[in-house]
Amino acid sequence: MRKKLPDEEFYHLINHGPCVLVTSGSMKRGEINVAPIAWGTPVNDEPPLVAICVATSHHTAKLINKYGCFAINLVSRQLIPAIKICGSVSGRHADKFKRAGITPSGCRKISTPFIKESAGHIECKLKTKADYGGVFLFVGKVVHCEIENRFYDGHLLPEKAKTPHHLGGSYFFVSGKRKKY
Amino acid sequence: MRKKLPDEEFYHLINHGPCVLVTSGSMKRGEINVAPIAWGTPVNDEPPLVAICVATSHHTAKLINKYGCFAINLVSRQLIPAIKICGSVSGRHADKFKRAGITPSGCRKISTPFIKESAGHIECKLKTKADYGGVFLFVGKVVHCEIENRFYDGHLLPEKAKTPHHLGGSYFFVSGKRKKY
Numbered sequence: 001m002r003k004k005l006p007d008e009e010f011y012h013l014i015n016h017g018p019c020v021l022v023t024s025g026s027m028k029r030g031e032i033n034v035a036p037i038a039w040g041t042p043v044n045d046e047p048p049l050v051a052i053c054v055a056t057s058h059h060t061a062k063l064i065n066k067y068g069c070f071a072i073n074l075v076s077r078q079l080i081p082a083i084k085i086c087g088s089v090s091g092r093h094a095d096k097f098k099r100a101g102i103t104p105s106g107c108r109k110i111s112t113p114f115i116k117e118s119a120g121h122i123e124c125k126l127k128t129k130a131d132y133g134g135v136f137l138f139v140g141k142v143v144h145c146e147i148e149n150r151f152y153d154g155h156l157l158p159e160k161a162k163t164p165h166h167l168g169g170s171y172f173f174v175s176g177k178r179k180k181y
Numbered sequence: 182m183r184k185k186l187p188d189e190e191f192y193h194l195i196n197h198g199p200c201v202l203v204t205s206g207s208m209k210r211g212e213i214n215v216a217p218i219a220w221g222t223p224v225n226d227e228p229p230l231v232a233i234c235v236a237t238s239h240h241t242a243k244l245i246n247k248y249g250c251f252a253i254n255l256v257s258r259q260l261i262p263a264i265k266i267c268g269s270v271s272g273r274h275a276d277k278f279k280r281a282g283i284t285p286s287g288c289r290k291i292s293t294p295f296i297k298e299s300a301g302h303i304e305c306k307l308k309t310k311a312d313y314g315g316v317f318l319f320v321g322k323v324v325h326c327e328i329e330n331r332f333y334d335g336h337l338l339p340e341k342a343k344t345p346h347h348l349g350g351s352y353f354f355v356s357g358k359r360k361k362y
Contacts, residue, residue, distance in 0.1 A: 015219055016346040016354065017198010038196055041222040043234050044316040051232065051318065053224050080362050128311070132320065135225040137232065139313065158346070158354045165197040165339070165346075167359060173197065173339045176357045178348060181261050 002120070002146040010050065010122045010145040011042035012156055013074045016175060018163035019083060021073040021118070022052060023104065024063035026111040032104055033091035034115065035060045036083040038166040040072065048142035050124060053135050059091040061136050068126040069110035070140060073118035074147070077162045077174045084170075109143040119161050120147030183301070183327040191231065191303045191326040192223035193337055194255045197356060199344035200264060202254040202299070203233060204285070205244035207292040213285055214272035215296065216241045217264040219347040221253065229323035231305060234316050240272040242317050249307045250291035251321060254299035255328070258343045258355045265351075290324040300342050301328030 005012065014020065020040065025032035039053035050072065054061045064070050075083070082100035089096060097104050104113030107123045114121040124140025151161040158175035165173050186193065195201065201221065206213035220234035231253065235242045245251050256264070263281035270277060278285050278296075285294030288304045295302040305321025332342040339356035346354050 011220075012349050016348050017219075038198075039192075039222045039224065041220045041232065041234060043220065043313050043318055047314050049313050049316075051222065051234075053222060053232075084362060130309070130311075132224050132230050133228050135230075137224055137320070139318070155348050155350060155352050158348065165356065167197050167336050167339065168193050169336060170361045171336050171359050172362055173357050173359050175346065176354050178352050178354050180351045181265060181353055 001149045003149050003152065005145045005147060007048045007142045007145055008045045010048050010142040011045055013120050013122060013145065013147060014040065014072065015042060016156065016158060017165060018074060019166040021075055021083065021086060021115055022060060023071045023073060023112050023114060024060045026067050027104065027106055027113050028111060031063065032113055033059050033063050034086050034096050034102070036087045043139055049127065049139055050122065050142060051137055051139045053137050056131060056134050056136050064126060064138055067111055069112050070124050071107055071110065071112050071114045072122040072124065073115040074120045074161070074163060076119050077164055079117065080164050080172060083164065107144065119151050182330045184330050184333065186326045186328060188229045188323045188326055189226045191229050191323045192226055194301050194303060194326065194328060195221065195253065196223060197337065197339060198346060199255060200347040202256055202264065202267060202296055203241060204252045204254060204293050204295060205241045207248050208285065208287055208294050209292060212244065213294055214240050214244050215267050215277050215283070217268045224320055230308065230320055231303065231323060232318055232320045234318050237312060237315050237317050245307060245319055248292055250293050251305050252288055252291065252293050252295045253303040253305065254296040255301045255344060257300050258345055260298065261345050261353060264345065288325065300332050
């Protein structure tokens, strides 16, 4: 079961710096893609804004520019193999969802799918973009956000969500026990 | 002992999404500050660019605009109390370094100090800024980067560096064991 969060709480899903899967494109047009993104951050909560960085040559960048939206999918360590697959082939030439064993599912507010097997997702409408030497920094306005109930008690439960954190190359660690300081 | 990394490898310090301490200001002018930042991301590696998000009203934003530089300090869990202190008082009215028990030390390439007790740091010259509804998204060019030898073997050793990851409120978890996937 997934719970809708207020848009301004979207940052609770990614504040801790996980490697996420970003979906792009349009379900209706049958043109969709998915790619791992470690380079992203919340920008503001009111208004709710989030940034992701995508190589300008990548298919994901083309689809975000074409359809003006994207979704950020928080995933658990079970999907690290999917991250590896989605990071190693281009969506121009392959159905990465099928190859990675993940299911595109209709978003609430945008044409782009979210990943059914994700721990939660954030739906975004493109607000601005800037090219930094071959990388687009896309800033999106959050228009919907939801998370699996079992991973959230008002804040993320990282020892349950077990999110992957990318160290470069093939190295990751997985989120551990939450503590109050 | 700290090891210099090639500038284009700076992202190895923060790719996994830690909460860092950002230093700003000028050592020479005696006007310096330090603040916790969970909202930041690498933007590119060649050229090496990094983004941080800072409320426009914060003293850190004023000093980055004034001196055109900032440093990102990777810290271990021992400095979570310093993160809490630096996040709860303004540098306009207090010497946060003293209060937090951390030591400003001269950077190599910029006027801003780094934190002597940090696990590593990234020196940045301000490249662009944009105001997103009360938050500056600053993009900096990396001009120097170093890390404690014991935390790095070509990639970060998260089980040794034990970096804090902020979940919102008073909640953190600490980075765990690296695994190859």
